[in-house]
Amino acid sequence: MGKTNDVLTSPEPGTQIKPVYEYTDEQKAQISALREVCPCVLSYAESLQLPPSDPYQIWEARWLSKPDTMPRYMRAAKWKFPDAQKRIKGTMEWRREFKPELIVPDEVKVESETGKIILNGFDKDGRPILYMRPGRENTETGPRQLRHLVWCLERAKDFMPPGQESLVIIVDYKSTTLRTNPSISVARKVLTILQQHYVETLGRAIVVNLPMLLNFFYKGISPFLDPVTRDKMRFNPDLFELIPRSQLDADFGGEFEYEFEPESYWKQIVEHCGIAPDGTRLAGYFDGPRPSQEFEQKLESADVPATQEPDVTTDSEPSSGTASVSPEPEPKVTEDANEISNLEESVPIAV
Numbered sequence: 001m002g003k004t005n006d007v008l009t010s011p012e013p014g015t016q017i018k019p020v021y022e023y024t025d026e027q028k029a030q031i032s033a034l035r036e037v038c039p040c041v042l043s044y045a046e047s048l049q050l051p052p053s054d055p056y057q058i059w060e061a062r063w064l065s066k067p068d069t070m071p072r073y074m075r076a077a078k079w080k081f082p083d084a085q086k087r088i089k090g091t092m093e094w095r096r097e098f099k100p101e102l103i104v105p106d107e108v109k110v111e112s113e114t115g116k117i118i119l120n121g122f123d124k125d126g127r128p129i130l131y132m133r134p135g136r137e138n139t140e141t142g143p144r145q146l147r148h149l150v151w152c153l154e155r156a157k158d159f160m161p162p163g164q165e166s167l168v169i170i171v172d173y174k175s176t177t178l179r180t181n182p183s184i185s186v187a188r189k190v191l192t193i194l195q196q197h198y199v200e201t202l203g204r205a206i207v208v209n210l211p212m213l214l215n216f217f218y219k220g221i222s223p224f225l226d227p228v229t230r231d232k233m234r235f236n237p238d239l240f241e242l243i244p245r246s247q248l249d250a251d252f253g254g255e256f257e258y259e260f261e262p263e264s265y266w267k268q269i270v271e272h273c274g275i276a277p278d279g280t281r282l283a284g285y286f287d288g289p290r291p292s293q294e295f296e297q298k299l300e301s302a303d304v305p306a307t308q309e310p311d312v313t314t315d316s317e318p319s320s321g322t323a324s325v326s327p328e329p330e331p332k333v334t335e336d337a338n339e340i341s342n343l344e345e346s347v348p349i350a351v
Helices: 025-035 044-048 057-065 069-076 081-098 105-112 143-159 184-197 212-224 227-231 262-273 293-302
Strands: 020-022 117-122 128-132 167-172 202-208 233-235 332-334
Touching: 025 044, 025 069, 025 081, 044 081, 057 069, 057 081, 069 081, 081 184, 105 143, 105 262, 117 143, 128 143, 143 167, 143 184, 143 262, 184 227, 227 233
Parallel strands: 128 167, 167 202, 202 233
Antiparallel strands: 020 332, 117 128
16 A cells, blocks of 8 residues: 555445444433424423524534434433433533534644644544644644644544444654643543543544653543543554554554645545535535435525535434433443453543
């Protein structure tokens, strides 16, 4: 495989998407109660939704109607309905303030110029890979760094093939120094975003080229790392067990000889995900980089401009709208990953 500037936007042919979640009838009822709307009773999430007159309502409805949103929050809450309500309410409030769907590409483009965060390739389970290289830090600490990280997380969500709900983060500490490593305060903010507002989205966190110099830093943020996140972390694993050689960057021993070129990389990501200059979506890309004929027909019938999409509603069956259910056991999960648990130390995610 020769050198290339082309970004990998799909998994290796024949990839089987994992994990696959199977829910009990009672768990399905809880998911419905958190999400769905019936003619007379609003579900919890629907009852919190913005009015149609609010410009952000269409994007909030889009997020709420995604098939993975409510299951992820129920799993994160261990099927405790009140906790799921609290979590979904907190994320809805955060998204209204942060508006992750509407981050203007040019606002955060400068943060990508050195390739400190690169979205490229997929693991053996079809998870998109987000490479983070703190040693390539190119800007001063500030809000734009967090907005760039969130923009990348949203694009990773766009890259996910149907049925996939999680991503892989590879943190490469090669050439990282105390100056380029993020501060503890920044790492805490990043962990808050990942653990509270992108619940059940981290499939694996892989750390490589870890310098002994930064051990003190990990101890500083360890109290803020959720045990579930910690269990998904792996230090210097055999990457070939997790990622196809054809999808793994050659910097880590893979066959994919990707050469980062800022303008080419940015253009490919923006075009593949259908992001408009104002941060909205191009026609046909409202639900991501897989345009559907159904949406095109909706767009034509609505007669709306390319960067504004028609409203989104769920097509789910009506539910009772409320639930008072005792916690269920975890859903059955099919996955062949061998995650490391009971780690004593944690690792920050670079921005």
